[in-house]
Amino acid sequence: MILIIIYNYNFKLSLLSVLLKVTLVGLFNPSGIPMSFGGSFCSFFVMFLLFKSLNSNKFMIFVSGAGGFFHSLGQIIFGFIYYGLIDIKQTVLTGKVDINVLIYSPVMLVMGIITGIIMGFTARYINIYLNKQHIIINKYIGDE
Numbered sequence: 001m002i003l004i005i006i007y008n009y010n011f012k013l014s015l016l017s018v019l020l021k022v023t024l025v026g027l028f029n030p031s032g033i034p035m036s037f038g039g040s041f042c043s044f045f046v047m048f049l050l051f052k053s054l055n056s057n058k059f060m061i062f063v064s065g066a067g068g069f070f071h072s073l074g075q076i077i078f079g080f081i082y083y084g085l086i087d088i089k090q091t092v093l094t095g096k097v098d099i100n101v102l103i104y105s106p107v108m109l110v111m112g113i114i115t116g117i118i119m120g121f122t123a124r125y126i127n128i129y130l131n132k133q134h135i136i137i138n139k140y141i142g143d144e
Contacts, residue, residue, distance in 0.1 A: 002044060003064050003123040004130070006051050018044045038078025043071035057127065061120035068116020072108045 002021065006014045018040050026033040047067040054063065129135075 001119065001123050001126070002040075003047060003060065003067065003119065004127050006044075006048055007057070007060065007123075007127055008130075011048065014044065014048060034078050034082040035075045038082075039071040039075040042074025042077075043067040046070040057124065060124045060127065061117055064120025064123060065113050065116040068112040068114070068119065069109055070112075071116070072112030076105050076108060 002014065002017055005017045022033065022036045022040050025036040044067075047063050047070075050059070050063045050066055
């Protein structure tokens with residue numbers, strides 16, 4: 001999980017992990033690369049910034065929930081851009097947007113938060129276990 005890597009290693013390793021995750025998703029579903037890219041990188045940068053500003057395991061669940069929200073938001077934005085779900089010129093001129101996208105987006109955002117919180121609890125317990133067992137090695141490899 002990317003959150004555990006963010007909490008235990010540096011920015012470069014965390015970013016590399018996100019890139020590898022997007023690449024693996026692309027191998028199994030090439031059409032999903034834009035959505036995976038948008039969600040993963042949006043989520044990663046928000047979680048990394050929150051981790052750096054809060055810098056405590058107490059906030060891991062909050063950081064993960066925010067990451068889930070921004071993962072969904074990134075997917076929605078990249079879906080709009082990549083798949084052309086809205087024609088920006090037509091939207092500006094007429095003010096009309098596809099109603100199905102508007103209905104689904106809030107559901108997706110709420111589900112992103114819920115999933116993020118669940119993943120945050122899971123990541124927190126895994127992180128505690130890995131640190132107690134001294135399984136996390138080479139903490140903060142390289143330059144920050």
